[in-house]
Amino acid sequence: MHANMFDPALYAKVRQPVLAAETLPAWCYTSREFYEREVERVFRRVWNFVGRADEIPQPGDFMTIDLFGESLLIQRDDDGVVHAFVNICRHRGTRLLDGCGNSRLTRCPYHGWTYAADGSLIGTPGMEQTVGFNRKDYNLLSVRLETWAGYMFVNFDTNAGSLATYLGELPDKLASYNLDDMVCVRRKEYDLSCNWKIYIENAMEEYHTPVVHKKSIGKQTTVREVGRGEWAALFMKAERTIAVLPEDIGDAFPQIPTLAGNPAHGTHFIVIYPGTFFALTQDCMWWLEQRPTAPDRTKIVIGSCFPRSTVARPDFEQKVMKYYRRWDKALPEDNYISERQQLGISSSFSRPGRFSFQEPAVHDIANWVLDRVLDLPTGRSAT
Numbered sequence: 001m002h003a004n005m006f007d008p009a010l011y012a013k014v015r016q017p018v019l020a021a022e023t024l025p026a027w028c029y030t031s032r033e034f035y036e037r038e039v040e041r042v043f044r045r046v047w048n049f050v051g052r053a054d055e056i057p058q059p060g061d062f063m064t065i066d067l068f069g070e071s072l073l074i075q076r077d078d079d080g081v082v083h084a085f086v087n088i089c090r091h092r093g094t095r096l097l098d099g100c101g102n103s104r105l106t107r108c109p110y111h112g113w114t115y116a117a118d119g120s121l122i123g124t125p126g127m128e129q130t131v132g133f134n135r136k137d138y139n140l141l142s143v144r145l146e147t148w149a150g151y152m153f154v155n156f157d158t159n160a161g162s163l164a165t166y167l168g169e170l171p172d173k174l175a176s177y178n179l180d181d182m183v184c185v186r187r188k189e190y191d192l193s194c195n196w197k198i199y200i201e202n203a204m205e206e207y208h209t210p211v212v213h214k215k216s217i218g219k220q221t222t223v224r225e226v227g228r229g230e231w232a233a234l235f236m237k238a239e240r241t242i243a244v245l246p247e248d249i250g251d252a253f254p255q256i257p258t259l260a261g262n263p264a265h266g267t268h269f270i271v272i273y274p275g276t277f278f279a280l281t282q283d284c285m286w287w288l289e290q291r292p293t294a295p296d297r298t299k300i301v302i303g304s305c306f307p308r309s310t311v312a313r314p315d316f317e318q319k320v321m322k323y324y325r326r327w328d329k330a331l332p333e334d335n336y337i338s339e340r341q342q343l344g345i346s347s348s349f350s351r352p353g354r355f356s357f358q359e360p361a362v363h364d365i366a367n368w369v370l371d372r373v374l375d376l377p378t379g380r381s382a383t
């Protein structure tokens with residue numbers, strides 16, 4: 001191995017146009033050093049998707065999220081405002097909450113300091129004699145949280161631009177899906193033995209679909225769509241929803257009434273860099289979040305969202321089973337092949353490969369990451 005794996009010269013062939021390019025070297029998927037650089041220069045500086053605001057509808061509702069070694073507490077306060085807090089007590093640092101639930105008053109399990117749902121410290125038994133101690137200096141620490149159409153994103157970088165700037169033209173492009181009106185009805189998690197890039201690359205290419213999904217969703221054919229913002233999009237023409245298996249199409253829900261333009265005639269597959277995947281089809285959307293926990297481990301979260309009017313239908317609970325059946329069949333196929341790719345790429349004999357014309361977004365993802373993790377050519381300093 002080269003002395004500096006962040007030397008741009010090592011990646012010259014990945015930088016070529018897709019059909020002339022090579023794939024990323026194997027160490028980008030296996031090395032601890034490369035992974036730690038990604039956490040520091042990518043994940044801790046960008047907007048990371050954490051879930052839907054409608055998953056925590058009531059005052060005090062919360063969910064805890066592990067992001068690259070940090071535990072965050074996402075909570076709705078008594079005024080309805082959603083916050084992201086660092087999930088640690090300000091006394092001596094104990095982890096506060098686990099999982100999800102409701103906690104209008106959160107009492108630290110160690111010495112009983114108590115916090116309101118807006119993060120303010122309101123109870124400090126036994127601190128009366130402490131010199132110059134002022135409760136208001138010890139509220140929970142906040143992390144930036146911004147929402148778009150009900151999707152919540154957090155950013156650890158206090159200097160980063162707004163979520164709206166990060167997303168650029170994406171909200172306009174997806175306006176006719178009326179995403180504000182969606183409700184997340186199911187969230188499911190998988191713990192996989194693969195690098196996070198392996199999984200998002202798979203989600204953003206159609207080349208594997210006739211092979212990996214032969215017995216479920218089958219072949220998909222897409223075209224690329226471009227626009228300003230930190231995302232890449234593929235569009236697949238199809239007059240009906242692809243969120244049920246072909247044999248269940250008779251049980252599909254009606255389409256979203258506001259759809260216009262391309263959204264009315266197919267499905268969008270979108271990566272919001274680095275690791276959030278959205279699939280939007282005529283009657284629903286699902287998201288896939290890849291949360292890296294180690295170079296070769298990723299937690300995959302899939303969330304299923306439908307319009308409120310669909311969720312209110314008397315036949316919703318019965319018909320949605322057809323959708324769950326599709327996700328529970330096709331996703332494990334991608335899980336299996338992703339872990340299998342990780343096994344292979346970990347070989348000391350692994351060498352870069354080449355791209356098909358059906359994998360432009362895989363090349364985009366590789367280059368987006370390289371743009372952020374590589375050292376600058378000698379003579380210029382990193383910002």
Ligand code: FES
Nearest residue numbers: 089091092108111
């Ligand atoms: S660590 Fe939380 S009250 Fe002491």
Ligand SMILES: [Fe+2]
Nearest residue numbers: 202203212334
């Ligand atoms: Fe797939």
